[in-house]
């Protein structure tokens with residue numbers, strides 16, 4: 001398998017399509033014959049990040065690069081930024097509105113899940129400028 | 143537990159063609175918060191929820207879940223059924239509330 005790159009634009013206006021990009025990546029990974037457990041880890045992590053981009057940051061862009069060794073995800077948004085990353089990473093911490101909670105999100109579990117399911121995660125953020133989250137899931141079975 | 147038994151125990155309606163009575167579910171998750179579902183790592187799972195929106199199906203799809211039961215008589219719209227069909231996920235609905243539905247399945251052996 002050669003390296004494979006794909007980019008998704010995430011619409012921040014329409015919650016009903018939130019998660020579509022992650023579904024599409026899942027199909028791509030399945031067609032590339034990636035191990036199902038690895039697919040689950042990578043797509044759950046991306047899905048949490050994608051939902052966050054919609055509910056907290058007005059959308060953005062996700063780049064995925066798939067190589068024989070790893071799935072590399074870059075989630076970029078131009079949202080409000082995250083004031084305290086350590087606090088945001090705490091299980092149960094959420095600033096989600098009641099509206100978002102009614103849609104089934106706002107448990108404060110997204111970022112912890114993303115960390116749990118990936119082999120590497122790095123958040124860079126600037127208030128008023130946006131947030132970039134890089135995640136790697138290793139595909140080589142050890 | 144076979145889906146056939148889930149349907150019997152919950153007096154559930156079968157809402158799409160992805161249902162097969164012999165589909166085996168090994169665990170279940172009863173929840174209205176999707177990130178709690180996404181934190182749950184079990185194979186061949188069943189999702190019971192009172193939440194009705196497309197993210198329920200996408201969440202179940204990301205987790206490779208086999209079936210969704212909408213509780214308390216909630217009926218999903220066409221968009222949700224279409225998404226589930228595409229994902230190959232069976233969709234059921236029951237009049238019973240979430241707590242009752244989970245309790246029944248648990249006491250009948252679906253306790254992982």
Ligand SMILES: Nc1ncnc2c1ncn2[C@@H]1O[C@H](COP(=O)(O)OP(=O)(O)OP(=O)(O)O)[C@@H](O)[C@H]1O
Nearest residue numbers: 052056057088094095105106107108109110111177
């Ligand atoms: N892309 C983002 N831009 C700005 N703030 C963010 C972003 N992602 C997360 N946050 C902040 O971090 C908090 C925690 O995020 P996390 O995903 O863990 O929980 P949540 O989205 O609130 O709820 P859940 O993911 O369980 O549905 C959010 O409530 C929000 O304040």
Ligand SMILES: [Mg+2]
Nearest residue numbers: 048052110111
């Ligand atoms: Mg989140």
